[in-house]
Amino acid sequence: MILRAEGVRMFYGDFCALDGVSVRVDTGEFVSIIGPNGAGKSTLINVLTGALKPSGGTVRFKERDISGIGPVRLARLGMARSFQLVQVFPDLTVVETLQAAVVSRLGRGTRVFAWLGRDSEVREGALEVAELFGLADKAHTPAKHLPQGDKKLLDVASAFALYPEIILLDEPTSGVSTRDKHAVMEILVSASKRLGIKSIIQVEHDMDIVFGYSDRIVALHQGKVLADGPPEEIRANDDVVNTVVGRKAGAFERGA
Amino acid sequence: MSRLVLGVVTGVILVLPLLAPAYHVLLMLPFMAYAVIVLGLNLLFGYTGLVSFGHALFIGIGAYTGAVLTTHLGVRSLELMLLASAALGALIAAPVAALCVRYVKIYFGMLTLAFGMVFYTFLLKFYRLTGGDEGMQVLRPTLLGQDLGGIPKTDYLVGPYYYYSLAVLVLAGLVMWRIVHSPFGLCLRTIRDNPTKAEALGISIVRYRWSAFVISAVYAAVGGALLGPPTGNVDPTLAYWTHSGNIVFMTLLGGFANFFGPVLGAFVFIFLQDTVMAVVPYWRLIFGAILALVVIFAPTGLMGLVARRRPAEVARA
Ligand SMILES: Nc1ncnc2c1ncn2[C@@H]1O[C@H](COP(=O)(O)OP(=O)(O)O)[C@@H](O)[C@H]1O
Ligand SMILES: [Mg+2]
Numbered sequence: 253m254i255l256r257a258e259g260v261r262m263f264y265g266d267f268c269a270l271d272g273v274s275v276r277v278d279t280g281e282f283v284s285i286i287g288p289n290g291a292g293k294s295t296l297i298n299v300l301t302g303a304l305k306p307s308g309g310t311v312r313f314k315e316r317d318i319s320g321i322g323p324v325r326l327a328r329l330g331m332a333r334s335f336q337l338v339q340v341f342p343d344l345t346v347v348e349t350l351q352a353a354v355v356s357r358l359g360r361g362t363r364v365f366a367w368l369g370r371d372s373e374v375r376e377g378a379l380e381v382a383e384l385f386g387l388a389d390k391a392h393t394p395a396k397h398l399p400q401g402d403k404k405l406l407d408v409a410s411a412f413a414l415y416p417e418i419i420l421l422d423e424p425t426s427g428v429s430t431r432d433k434h435a436v437m438e439i440l441v442s443a444s445k446r447l448g449i450k451s452i453i454q455v456e457h458d459m460d461i462v463f464g465y466s467d468r469i470v471a472l473h474q475g476k477v478l479a480d481g482p483p484e485e486i487r488a489n490d491d492v493v494n495t496v497v498g499r500k501a502g503a504f505e506r507g508a
Numbered sequence: 509m510s511r512l513v514l515g516v517v518t519g520v521i522l523v524l525p526l527l528a529p530a531y532h533v534l535l536m537l538p539f540m541a542y543a544v545i546v547l548g549l550n551l552l553f554g555y556t557g558l559v560s561f562g563h564a565l566f567i568g569i570g571a572y573t574g575a576v577l578t579t580h581l582g583v584r585s586l587e588l589m590l591l592a593s594a595a596l597g598a599l600i601a602a603p604v605a606a607l608c609v610r611y612v613k614i615y616f617g618m619l620t621l622a623f624g625m626v627f628y629t630f631l632l633k634f635y636r637l638t639g640g641d642e643g644m645q646v647l648r649p650t651l652l653g654q655d656l657g658g659i660p661k662t663d664y665l666v667g668p669y670y671y672y673s674l675a676v677l678v679l680a681g682l683v684m685w686r687i688v689h690s691p692f693g694l695c696l697r698t699i700r701d702n703p704t705k706a707e708a709l710g711i712s713i714v715r716y717r718w719s720a721f722v723i724s725a726v727y728a729a730v731g732g733a734l735l736g737p738p739t740g741n742v743d744p745t746l747a748y749w750t751h752s753g754n755i756v757f758m759t760l761l762g763g764f765a766n767f768f769g770p771v772l773g774a775f776v777f778i779f780l781q782d783t784v785m786a787v788v789p790y791w792r793l794i795f796g797a798i799l800a801l802v803v804i805f806a807p808t809g810l811m812g813l814v815a816r817r818r819p820a821e822v823a824r825a
Contacts, residue, residue, distance in 0.1 A: 301708075322707070323707045323708045323710070324707050324710050324711065324712045327708065327709060327710030328710055332708070332709075333708055334708075335704075335705075335708070339702055339704055339705035339708070340701075340702065340705065341697070341698050341701035341702050341705060341706075342701055342702070343697070343700075343701055344694075344697060344698065344701060348694060348697075349698075351691075351694060352694050352695060352698045352706075352709060352711070353709045355691040355694060355695065356695070356709050356710040356711050357710070360691045361691055361692055361695040361711060361716070362692065363690055363691045363692060364686075364687055364690055364692040364719075365683075365686045365687065365690055366690050366691060366692075367686070367689055367690065368689055368690055368691050368693070368694055369689065371691065374691065407705070410705075410709060411708070411709075414709065414710060
């Protein structure tokens, strides 16, 4: 087991966004978190990545309590994330963004007088990830000039460039056309194999994708875990089908 | 292209004392001192995204270090004055930065302003050490061990001191060029653009902001130390908050998005101030209007206007 949350509660003021959530992720697992809007999925990601300190409960990563320790230390421990609302560096190019991640991974940010352009390890590390994500031909485009889908991809790619052991992706394919969603998922899977990323947790709305790629699915509803199990089990769960999967049920059954 | 421009400019500055009247050569001295100061300020402003309204504090540290060394302690070497200014600038910046960089935007600016005020008051009140509002004398420093006390003051300033200042500026510029092109410099730009994302990539924003602040303070102190000898006097207005405003103005005027922008801004500021002051007594009125125009019509400064034809370069500068 690599990541485990137990009895996590999270309040925003009086509002209880997470109400005793327990989840675990094993090494090598691809876990999808599903649930209607406002279910608490993003809050859970923020708690699991140490960005939010839970009001109650514990989060352990590699047997270590990480609740609220913050993203910087978590990145160093081997956990990375991307955001639901895309986060890029507007004035940095694609390759600079990825270089920044590689610099961080190699611990070279303290090199005040080194010439970045001559650091071949950093440049090659950045270009490798750019190629894996199909961003190589836009290497010198500033992030602010990228189309929305590529911004999302860059956000994810820069997290991958940290070579984390586990990566948490909050709606990695939102804003990407349905046809391209599968292409993005293929990239995620092959890139994580290539870079040695063991576990992936994603929040995803597209049920085709959820059922097609996940080893396990966690369904959240109103801050509680509604169901947790392999795809077949979730598909057979009426509660989940009614509250989360909803009308799309027919669609994925046909697809599957 | 830009290398050519840089080469020509450096050439002109090198031969200027031979061609231009002493009056204009003397004006180059504060320009070069301010150029060092704004190179440092822009590491914080343009590269890290933090606007300090208190950096005159560090200019004051540098200027008064030189004054105290020459008048109280009998140290006359400019090298020692610069080194001591840099060291003291870093020493005082370390705790000030540690407090300030935990805040951003207006709170950061206000905190730096507050520290500047405190230091200004210190200079005014600790009369025995600082001479109060009259300030202190700065005795003519020796350069590289050469005691140049025998030559007339103007000859000293437009000759040896001019080239010494130029050497300091070039060195400061080269070092800063390395810094902004280093992995460290890249991390600063990630923080400027998006602190949340930078942290998610494992970049500690507080640590990097602190380092940028301290480096910029060292530059301000070194530039401050260069300001003293030409006038032979330092006073508390060097550390006053309007002085902090002036260097922010220079940076905006020249353009913070370009490495050389602030240096151009310092140059235009010094020579424009001299011209305007000779014509009308209320130069601040004119400068206020110019600042407003720059912010509204040329937010990327003079360098932005020049470089507009090459937007890709601006973005990467
Ligand atoms: N910062 C916040 N302050 C107050 N309420 C919040 C905040 N963030 C989220 N919420 C509320 O918590 C609930 C869960 O939000 P979120 O985790 O973003 O849901 P999801 O990602 O599943 O759509 C929502 O009702 C949302 O309005
Ligand atoms: Mg969400």
